[in-house]
Amino acid sequence: MASVVLSEAEKLYIVHGVQEDLRVDGRGCEDYRCAEVETDVVSNTSGSARVKLGETDILVGIKAEMGTPKLEKPDEGYLEFFVDCSSNSPELEGRGGEELGTDIANTLYRVFSCENSVDLKSLCINPKEHCWVLYVDVLLLECGGNIFDAISIAVKAALFNTRIPKVHVLEDEEGTKEIELSDDPYDCIQLNVDEVPCIVTLSKIGYRHVVDATLPEEACSLASLLISVTSKGAITSMKKVGKGSLDPESIFEMMETGQRVGKSLHIALQKILDEEESLGTSRPKVGFLG
Numbered sequence: 349m350a351s352v353v354l355s356e357a358e359k360l361y362i363v364h365g366v367q368e369d370l371r372v373d374g375r376g377c378e379d380y381r382c383a384e385v386e387t388d389v390v391s392n393t394s395g396s397a398r399v400k401l402g403e404t405d406i407l408v409g410i411k412a413e414m415g416t417p418k419l420e421k422p423d424e425g426y427l428e429f430f431v432d433c434s435s436n437s438p439e440l441e442g443r444g445g446e447e448l449g450t451d452i453a454n455t456l457y458r459v460f461s462c463e464n465s466v467d468l469k470s471l472c473i474n475p476k477e478h479c480w481v482l483y484v485d486v487l488l489l490e491c492g493g494n495i496f497d498a499i500s501i502a503v504k505a506a507l508f509n510t511r512i513p514k515v516h517v518l519e520d521e522e523g524t525k526e527i528e529l530s531d532d533p534y535d536c537i538q539l540n541v542d543e544v545p546c547i548v549t550l551s552k553i554g555y556r557h558v559v560d561a562t563l564p565e566e567a568c569s570l571a572s573l574l575i576s577v578t579s580k581g582a583i584t585s586m587k588k589v590g591k592g593s594l595d596p597e598s599i600f601e602m603m604e605t606g607q608r609v610g611k612s613l614h615i616a617l618q619k620i621l622d623e624e625e626s627l628g629t630s631r632p633k634v635g636f637l638g
Contacts, residue, residue: 351561352637353505362568363554371558371565378609380560382595383501384598385620387509389420395510399502403492406499408484408506412513414527415481418470425471425479427460429453431499450524452486452499452507455587458501459576463583464543466507471514478527480512493562496574500547507544511536543574545584546617548610550602552594557602569599573602577610 355363362372364526367550378628381402390396394412398405417424431449460466484506485498514535516528530536551561551569558565561572578584583603588594594602 352567354564354567358564359568362565366553366556366558366565369556373562375560377556377599378605380613381562383498384556384571384626385501385505385617387505387621387624394512395506395508396615397502397509399498399505401492401494401498401501401560403490404498405488405490406495407489407584408499408502408508409487409488410510411439411483411485412480412510413483414473414577415583417476417479421468422476423472424468425481425485426468426479427454427466427482429486429490429522431456431483432498433488433491434582442489449592452496454486456486456499456503458585458587459545462543462576465545465615466543467540470537470539471512473527474525475516476519477525478517482507482510489611490561493551495545496549497560500545500576501613504541504544504546504617505621507539508541508625510539512539530615533579545578546610548575548606548613549573550575550606552586552592552598552602557598563631573599573606575606575610576602577614579614581607585605617630
């Protein structure tokens, strides 16, 4: 992961500020940076989104393709994640970027392993034979800290923007089944993302914890807790990262903060997505992909 080198004086300045609930950029400990969310930014995908969270810039594209259901879940579709971090900086080229990409992808698999996060049964076309597979490609354009939260926001926005063509299964007299794809580009289904979790990363700095840490703040933190939270405040998974340790009291405090902040994050994100949806195709493209 991209990192910055700080002097002891700079670290002390950041740590003391956090203890007083005043961070270097003026935010409180539970405040996110200003986020920009834009959907439908890549034309040759089923759904896409771009999220800028401070200096962190994420692009997500989703492609829906027909596949075969997994043996253990014959009546469900599934999601596949791929994360590319190589475009960010020289230090993430090669093995460094691959390891970070694999770690992020594994975290996303864990977050979406929750049974109700996405209605996978709606992706089934013909049990045991055909289903929709959603290939979720994540591109890290710029890393300015807190990439897990930014990626989870971008994935939820892209899933909200995803349109899957309606399919009809026709059976002839001999029992042979044929799949008929609708010719109407507007005849499609939209995924329900109400239960899709967002990740809230809480970084322990000194005796307190902060959300949406910048790169300098991450350099001052020895341990962080990644919490995936639904719009109703339910925690679906947790993961501890970093070399430091967390005592039980701190973990419970971080869980409470994660639930509280996560619910606010979902409300703000859904408001933006609904506004984008109401504009339809007439909305102006503001990103470089517009």
